[in-house]
Amino acid sequence: MHSALFLIEFGAIILGLGLLGRVAGRLKFSPIPLYLLAGLAFGEGGLLPLPASEEFVAIGAEIGVILLLLMLGLEYTASDLVSNLKTQYPAGLVDFTLNALPGALAALLMGWGPVAAVVLAGVTWISSSGVIAKVMGDLGRLGNRETPVILSVLVLEDLAMAVYLPIVTALLAGVGLAAGSATLAIALGVAGAVLFVALRYGRLISRFVSSDDPEKLLLVVLGLTLLVAGIAQQLQVSAAVGAFLVGIALSGEVAEGTHTLLSPLRDLFAAVFFVFFGLHTDPASIPPVLLPALALAVVTALTKIATGYWAARRAGVGVKGRWRAGGTLVARGEFSIVIAGLAVTAGIEPALGPLATAYVLLLVVIGPLTARYTEPVALWISRRRRPDEPVPSTPTAPSASSRPPEAVTDQDRAGHA
Structure with a gap:
């Protein structure tokens, strides 16, 4: 009976995710908010709990x-990372x-303490590389x-995760300064060793796995990934x-x-992850946050726009391209939920999960809008302030990058995660 109930529940979850993905595809936006809402609807305090498949x-x-982090790593070569x-x-x-x-200041102002501040800073x-791609x-x-x-900003954020996640994992585990420093040292040492081996012996490794x-x-690849992820988690470095x-x-x-x-x-499995996060968030806890x-x-959203504008200006991109870069970077998604999920599992602050859910829901919807409309709105405001001055234009000719467009197209699939 329990087996039949599990199959019914899990089958209903997968079917529902497929239908939600179709709806998101027709509306041309990321399905992540729909997955989160589905989890909220059927989890703690929702319409119908799903205990058999939990x-x-x-x-x-x-x-x-x-798998999200593995696929992200596949998008980059070691030489790309070093160059960036x-x-x-x-x-x-x-x-x-x-x-x-x-994020850190907001957590401190709400009285959540330094550990929650580090977590919310990451959120x-x-x-979201997937949504942005x-x-x-x-x-x-x-x-x-x-x-x-x-792409360079996204690569640097992804690289920073290799340092940030071990720090968060150590803080959430409540280890002392010495143990936390050892965990970070192990993480940095492993990351450095992997980059060195990938640069020097990447072809041999690929030939062995091929x-x-x-x-x-x-x-082979899936088994190797799960094995390494398990060892990393055992060392408190983070499976991701x-x-x-x-x-x-x-x-x-x-x-x-x-x-x-x-x-x-x-x-x-990424869709299942977003549903799982929603399942463990009580919808009644969202309105207060x-x-x-x-x-x-x-x-x-404003600080991300400023980040993209500054980075594009530093790279010599014209005014229109600067605004487009800033607006495109606004979306948050999978990584923010991953980070918040670690904190929810550790139980450090009950309101952090609902806040992160609401925050991601807002920005995963607002992000595509800012990507499309930041440039025209900024230029319209500029014309209103200086109606007699021409607005600089930006050529849109293709330019070389450390990652070819094909890599972005591949990563585009992450937007459906």
Whole structure:
């Protein structure tokens, strides 16, 4: 009886996600807010609890996070990461300062304490690579001059996750300063070792993993990823970081083949992850934090626009491209939920989960709108202030970037996660 009930519940969840994905596709926006709303509707305090499938959904959600980070790592080569670190690190520092600090200050003002401040800083800091990639593809901006700037900011944020997640994991576990420092040292050492090995021996690793049989390739890569993620979690480094590093170590045809094979699994389990987060958030807990979430969304939308504008200006992009870059970076999504999910599991602050849910729901909807309308609105305001001055134009000729447009198109699939 329990088995039949589990199949009914889990089948209904998967079918519902598929239908919601279709609705989002027709409306041309990310399905993430619909997945979150579905979780809210059927979780704690929702319309219909799903107790029989809860444990399996929890495991599926954890696999979803691992696959999200693995696929993200597959998008980058070690040389791409090193190049971006060398040339674009000032943009990363500005991004951190403008977007992480508002979250930290908001947590402290609400009296949540320093650990919650570090967590909320991450929630407001990291943009959604998947949503942004989808938006750029939908708007036909993959060849624009500002696109390499946007990608560089996203790459630096993804790299920062390899340092940030171990810190958060150690803080949430309540370990002392010495243990936390050891955890961070291990994480940095592993990340550095993986980058070194990937640069020097990436082809050998890929050749070892490679197989002409899709079944064998899938089993080897998935097994290796789960094994490394488990070891990383045992060392309190974070399973997500372990998966990200596995993705970086693979390159060439292996990375492309793995991306093709794992994309459907990533989409399935990532959707389950967003539903799982919603299931563990009581809808009644959202209205009390809606105003703080809205205020934080407005502030950090403006700071992301400022970040993109500054980074594009530094790269020599014209005024229109600067505004487009800023507006495109506004969306938050999968990483914000991953970070908040860690805090919810640790139980450090009951209101943090609902606040993060409301915040992501707001910005995952507002983000595509700012990407489309920030430039015309900014230029309209500029004309109103200086009606006699011509507005500079920005050529949209394709430019070379450290990542080819094909990589963005691949990552576009993450928008359906």
